[in-house]
Amino acid sequence: METTRYYLVAPVTYLGAAQRLTYHSALELEAGRIVEAPVGRRQLLGVVLAASPKPAFATKPITRALALPPLPSDLHLLADWMADYYASPVSSAWGAMLPAGLTRKRRDKSDSEISPGHLPEHALTPEQNRVLEEIGASSQLCHLIQGVTGSGKTRIYLELTAQALARNQSVIVLVPEIILTPQIVGAFEEAFGPAVLASHSKLTEAERHRVWLQAMDSVTQGTPRVIVGPRSCLFMPVSKLGLIVIDECHESTYKQEQHLRYHALPTAARRARIAGAKLVLGSATPGVVEVQLAGVGRISYSKILQRVNNIPQSQGKILDMRNKDLFTSSKFITQQLLSAVEDTVSSGRQALLYINRRGSASSQVCSDCGHVTTCPNCLLPLTFHADLLRFICHHCNFRMPAPAICPECNGSDLRLLGGGTKRIEDELVRLLPHARIARLDRDSATLAHLKSVYSQLRQGKIDILVGTQMIAKGLDLPTVDTVGIINADTMLHLPDFTAAERTYQLISQVSGRAGRGDRPGQIFIQTYSPDHPAITAAASSDFDSFAARELEARRLLGYPPYVYLLKLTIRASSREAATSAAEKYAAALKRRTGIVAIGPAPAFLEIQRGSYHWVITVKSKNRPLLTEIAHSLPDPHWTADLDPINLL
DNA sequence: AGCACGCCGACT
DNA sequence: GTCGGCGTGCTC
DSSP states (O other): OOOOOOEEEEEEOTTTOOOEEEESSSSSOOOOOOEEEEEEEEEHHHHHHHEEOSSSOOOOOOOOOOOOOOOHHHHHHHHHHHHTTOOOOOHHHHHHHTTTTTTTTOOOOOOOOOOOOOOSSSSOOOOHHHHHHHHHHHOSEEEEEOOOTTTTTHHHOOOHHHHHHHHOEEEEEOOOGGGGGHHHHHHHHHGGGGGGEETTTSOOOHHHHHHHHHHHHHHHHOOOOEEESGGGGGGGGOOSSEEEEEEETOGGGGGGOOOOOOOOHHHHHHHHHTOOOOEEEESSSSHOOOOOHHHTTTSSSEEOSSSSTTTOOOEEEETTOOOOOGSSSOOSSHHHHHHHHHHHTTTTEEEEOOOOOSSSEEEEEOOOOOOOOOTTTTOOOOEEEETTTTTETTTTEEEOOSSOOOOTTTOOOEEEEEHHHHHHHHHHHHHOOTTTTEESSTTTOHHHHHHHHHHHTTTTTTEEESSSSHSSOOOOOOOOEEEEESTTTTTTTTSSSTTHHHHHHHHHHHHSSOOOOOOOOEEEEESSTTTOHHHHHHHHTTTTHEEEEEEHHHHHHHTSSSSSEEEEEEHHHHHHHHHHHHHHHHHHHHSSSEEEEEEEEEEEEEEETOOOOOEEEEEEEEEHHHHHHHOOOOTTTTEEEESOSOOO
């Protein structure tokens, strides 16, 4: 007679309130085994949580157990922690830990031969050695390295990884957006060869599945691995985790904005704590939240103030755009920036111009009545694309031909406001007809295009690169002399508590593209707010004074790290339904003690995919009060975002 | 989330 | 008389 065993199983598909279901099976199954089981009339994947006594109700049998070893127990603990800390279903947390298409059969693919790899030959700089000593001496779980761009943080990560591998421990290295950071992946592959498993969003589902299976394999074998990849790699199964590195830890891609709204920093800290590993954060411009934690001694902190090439970071020149006299030959580019670009090009060096909007112009305005051409779905200004002669909504992709007369007053003097990448490119072609100009933004960026632009830049076949966010990050170009920021304010005036911080980070990142080779660069910052502390501090690379001032502002206004935030969003089919539900719930929240509820207000994008979104912001010094609210929302039309990275 | 059941409008 | 709208409710 076979024994019937009972198991608590967490289905990995979202199932409302039913998070842990009981099944029976004749098999003996360890916690962490992945199984298929019937739920309703569907077959779903689930993770065995624990053995269970026979329940009072009838159970269904587990259909089958996948031929995989159990998931390591640190992931089990991490899933429970995430479900609790982010007030989400355990199923979503488990969902983040399994690759898509796990039950699919995959064709065998022979592994290509990878050379064993070796660390870079050149010696560490004294600064790098000092940071390594500080990390070694620290008893803290988490260590922040603040190193200016070009200070050689990657070399420190490689050294720490080598140390972990020597102890037979695995390493997880998180990078923000692997397409923009091929260099760091390359560095790890070169250093550690076959021990490296790189995963990224451009891999196909089958390839990512294979990488995950290799990781599972290494758990069984006890072989240490180096996982390099984006946020999701935080959940890779590994043998004996010894170190987690988060490079460019200030990047917003470390916050997942859908489904399970977790942030990789606290989640990594938790995984490190569970595994007894160290967490190392690196950035030139860490978030002020991390700076505050370092200041109160919750994390240890090293600074690297010198670049590896010993060339000091140049001071940025602030150009006041309110002064119309600065714009002699162009409406967008001051004469000073233009001359610098011209000199750079004629001396055979390169210039980089940063704009943070796509298209040829931000929007069209009627100079008679002030009417702005907006998207009929989103009510956001439409962006004119001169090459297509069309307006495009950058939110929902609505497209329409450019109107010749104002639909409001029939006036014929319609003007384009602002300049996008294409407009700046056209302007440069007109002003500097002999320069070779390339453009890099989301409109033109495929991986192939990016690679080709990058290699042309390195070969000196491009003189001027015009682009958006994409060019601010990670490009290591030794011959860029001149960097220009066409309008530094676009982010500064967003109604959000992180606006100043993001402006500082952006300016210093774009600035960091200059002076990476053998000469200091020159940096020009065009702005309508030349006295704003985020702009002046970024121009002089004065991170400490910016952080101190910003933290003081956050303290006075009641923002993180001095309070915790919860963003509650309601979605409804009409504005009336959204506002009435939001007002009712806000009133209820305002009666509670220990929290402050703000709003409701329309979301930054009030209309999204045909429904109306309204937002309530809740602040508290006591985070569990916020998780409790997030756990007990009045109805399923609400979504909760704990520790939001913006309140737009 | 799916996928049921369930109770009111326009069709062969 | 039936097909079907998507409102509520459950999934071991």
